[in-house]
Amino acid sequence: MSDRSHLHGLADPILRDTSDRTGAWGGQAEMHLGVLLDFALARTERDLATTLDHLRQSGLRTQDLVDVYIPKAARLMGDQWCSDGMGFADVSIGSARLMGLLRRIERAESRADTAHLSAPTVLVCVADGEQHVMGAMTVAMQVRRLGLDCRVSVGDTLAQCRRALSTGHIDAVFVSVSSTERLVPVRKLVENIRECASRPLRVVAGGSVAEECEELKSLTGVDFVSSDAAAAVRRCGLTPFDQHGPRAATVT
């Protein structure tokens, strides 16, 4: 394991557990993950800007932080909860801190957050009753980075969702699904989307369950399942409209 002596080591048991199971994370990557987990689990709140600075100075690209490391840290905490390694309070606080980190990065990125007038718009939906928004937020940031416009609907009622579809120029809907136990509301949401849309829309399901549940497509009624924003955009036939090409994530 890399030198993490300056850290409080709160993340060590999680990382050890992960290494034991996968053996995939090591060296610098593990160091980055350790910094993130220590930030999320610290008993006293760490400074967000200092943590970002620290990660940036150690060579981590903001894009990788958003796309890989923050979701991975959140997933590790979730796994620990499932295996009784962490209590809900620690996981909830840790997740909220990671969300804060994402929001901070998003705030810096939003300087160039306006898409071209002709850019397609993706509606990212988190179904009512879902417990997580991090996946949806990460996808929204990736979609915006591709030069598309994106709107996020968090736990909106069916009526609110209907309004968004009727008033906004939505070109595709990405539905974030985090648990196989809550597929009924997701199916209802998808049916509602199809009903309200003024023209045929591509509806995509994605999230951590995409890899776990082979029947997700048939169970939810979506057009296809994908957890890769760029691939989903391509399969929906959406063309990023950005005269400067896709944006790189802003260094914060």
Added chain:
Amino acid sequence: MTSRGIKYWNTGSIPLIGPDVLGDIIASAADLAVVISDVGEVLSVLVNPAQRSFGNVDHWEGRDIRDFLTVESVPKFEAQLDAFGTKSEPLRPMELNHTGDGTSDFPIRYTLHRIGPDGALLMLGRDLRPVAEMQQQLVKAQMALERDYEARREHDTRFRVAMDAIEEAIVFVSLETGKIVEVNGSAGTLLGAEPVDVTGRAFGSVFNLPRGTSAIEAVTAASDAGTALDLTLAAGKTPVRVRPRAYRAAGTRMALLKIESAGGTASAGNILSDTLMGLFETGSEAMVFTDAEGTILSANDAFLELVGEAEPTSVRGRALADYLARGSIDVRVMADHAQRDGRMRLYSTRLSPAYGADTVIEMSATRISGAGQPVFAFVMRDATHAEAVGRSSLGSGEEGMRSVMELVGSATLKEIVAETTDVVEKMCIETAVELTNNNRVAAAEMLGLSRQSLYVKLRKYGLLSRD
């Protein structure tokens, strides 16, 4: 002596407990206690009487506990059961979800304890429903926060678009911490850094402040007094002028700073603007800006001097024609020309001051197309000296006049006058055409002729070919 790392009671401090009492103790110590066989068959269930109901659990007895666990809890239970049999170190408590009978699912945190030689295990359970309910409330609160954030995002985007579009350099500073909290693109350019690199830095580390002055004091004092702060940038020592406007919002004191370059690395646009203003204010040529109707919008000191006015307010709003000897004819000739070609130069006329004699001037006119109505700029130069020089070189003209006088005696007066009139008429027409850059409508107006008459005379003197 310990078992699985847990200390026993001190010898003698706890007497042997009878089964009748033990049941009560277990039921009170746990919210839900279950005795199972080594394979998971439920042998007995005890519910804490003070506990909220778990619904009917009596029918668990004699059945596999797995039948009353949710799908994802079964592997956890089996893993724990397996670990309990093989590992000697203390095990972590396990959180299992039970399927409710007439109630919703309920989570219980169990610890396992061996209680008999036959492999029976005691599962002491702590009801996690209050914790789960609190968790749900937390999740809902978090979701509500996220919804609010998404709603606010639109306003944030508007703010950022406005900040980026504004050409003025804008910086927000917290008057609580003295740190820069927001910087727009123009300010970033002025400060020679990316806005994100300046954000979060102390105001005093970006600007050099007078010794012994804190950033908060300086900004607050200047804002209160409505004055600007003349500072230099810490990087590069470039002078800048900072105009602060402090305000209080939601209990936080902030200041909006408008930063202007005071020279040095000022943008090319600013340099030109400042230079032109200097030329206008102190230049020797008279300059006047008028609207399309010829009404004076502004005039410089040199013009005021030429026309003998004391204050700019005396000329502002008046017609420029009022100060020209040929009045509106001059203005119309120049404005028409400038309107058509963009500019007209070397137009000679006379300026009639409020008091005193006329001044011979040379004028140029330029049409300036701004965002709004077109503006005409007139630049005038005193040409008295040039005319004097020109007149002294008119020797040949006087010579011509002398030769006309020599005609006396060889022709009648009537013939001489007729000849001379033609010469003078031709010279005047030539001059008018030249002055108006061959604008015949303007030339006719200048000479007091109809357009038709001017054409006749142009033909007569062979001047039509000047097109």
